Amino acid sequence: MADIETSTTRSIKKTPALPGQVVLVFQGGGALGAYQGGVYQALHEAGIEPDWVIGTSIGAINAAIIAGNEPSRRLERLREFWKRMERKSPWDAAAFMQMPVAQPLVLFGGNVAAQMMTIFGGVAGYFSPNRALAFGLNATVGVERAGAVTAVEVDKPMAERLDRLYGDRARVIHGDGSNTGLPDTSFASVVCFTMLHHVPTDRLQDQLFAEAFRVLRPGGVFAGSDRLPSLPFRLIHIGDTYNPIPPDELKTRLGLAGFTDIRTDVAGVRLRWRASKPG
Numbered sequence: 001m002a003d004i005e006t007s008t009t010r011s012i013k014k015t016p017a018l019p020g021q022v023v024l025v026f027q028g029g030g031a032l033g034a035y036q037g038g039v040y041q042a043l044h045e046a047g048i049e050p051d052w053v054i055g056t057s058i059g060a061i062n063a064a065i066i067a068g069n070e071p072s073r074r075l076e077r078l079r080e081f082w083k084r085m086e087r088k089s090p091w092d093a094a095a096f097m098q099m100p101v102a103q104p105l106v107l108f109g110g111n112v113a114a115q116m117m118t119i120f121g122g123v124a125g126y127f128s129p130n131r132a133l134a135f136g137l138n139a140t141v142g143v144e145r146a147g148a149v150t151a152v153e154v155d156k157p158m159a160e161r162l163d164r165l166y167g168d169r170a171r172v173i174h175g176d177g178s179n180t181g182l183p184d185t186s187f188a189s190v191v192c193f194t195m196l197h198h199v200p201t202d203r204l205q206d207q208l209f210a211e212a213f214r215v216l217r218p219g220g221v222f223a224g225s226d227r228l229p230s231l232p233f234r235l236i237h238i239g240d241t242y243n244p245i246p247p248d249e250l251k252t253r254l255g256l257a258g259f260t261d262i263r264t265d266v267a268g269v270r271l272r273w274r275a276s277k278p279g
Contacts, residue, residue: 015047024050024066028057034085036062037078044075085123087114150187152177178207185217192224197237197244202253205245209257218279222259225272233269247271 024043026036036059043050049071055063062078069077089110122128149170153159159174166172175181177192178199190212199205212222227233229244245253247264250273254262259275266272 015049018048021051022048023052023054024063026053026055026059026062028055028059030058033058033062034082037082040066040078041075044071085126087118087123089114090117150182152180152182178204178211180211180215182215184214187215187220188217189221189223190216191222194226196224196226197233198241200241200243202243205243206253206257209254209259213258213277216277218277220277220279221274222254222277223272223274225270228266228269228271230269247273 022043024040026033040062050066053063053067055061061081065077065081066074089107090113120129120131151162151166151170151172152175153162153172154174154176156174159172163172173180173182192208192212196205196208199208209222216222227244229246233244234242247266250271251262251264254273254275258277260278262273262275264271264273
């Protein structure tokens with residue numbers, strides 16, 4: 001976006017005759033927002049101003065800047081915003097102009113450093129990273145976003161440890177996920193992460209699905225993730241329970257449990273699913 005020029009530096013063409021309204025639609029996607037600024041600049045310089053501007057995420061920010069300013073000031077405001085988003089190299093490569101061999105390394109190193117500063121430090125006024133996500137599936141995030149959280153853990157020592165660590169934020173129950181004893185239709189969502197393959201039989205897995213269905217409110221969501229069946233996955237479970245479910249079979253069995261709007265997503269060795277209780 002640093003290359004966006006103000007309308008005073010380039011000639012603006014006369015507005016062409018167009019057959020209808022001009023609608024500019026911007027999608028989300030962070031850095032794509034800078035590209036969107038260039039798209040608007042090209043239209044502006046062609047004498048075309050949008051009648052409608054629609055956007056989501058970063059696209060909505062660009063759309064707001066365009067819609068909220070007079071045409072003569074839109075490029076200036078877009079440029080001002082994206083200059084604030086820019087993360088420059090922590091050192092000046094110009095100091096190495098007399099060292100042509102070193103300059104490319106200095107430029108590359110400066111770009112990498114700027115990118116790392118953005119990843120780990122964010123951009124002031126735009127976003128800050130959620131550092132807890134570095135822990136992956138072990139990240140303790142999301143509890144504060146829910147009105148109430150109940151965790152069911154089959155292993156008693158683990159349930160006691162979880163209660164010591166997180167009992168102030170969630171209710172931890174030592175119990176069986178296929179027979180929790182929790183009230184009917186009492187939860188807005190049920191989740192299950194990387195544990196389905198540890199349920200030893202298909203019958204118990206189906207009981208777990210039925211239990212999730214029972215405790216969910218109408219319209220509630222059952223979601224989770226697990227690993228796909230594979231030889232390496234089997235080898236690391238020698239001496240341990242190993243009962244993963246292929247994606248197509250999972251969809252069928254969730255449907256038999258009563259769920260609708262069943263969606264599965266496979267990415268590499270990871271399987272994710274989402275299903276709803278009718279209501």
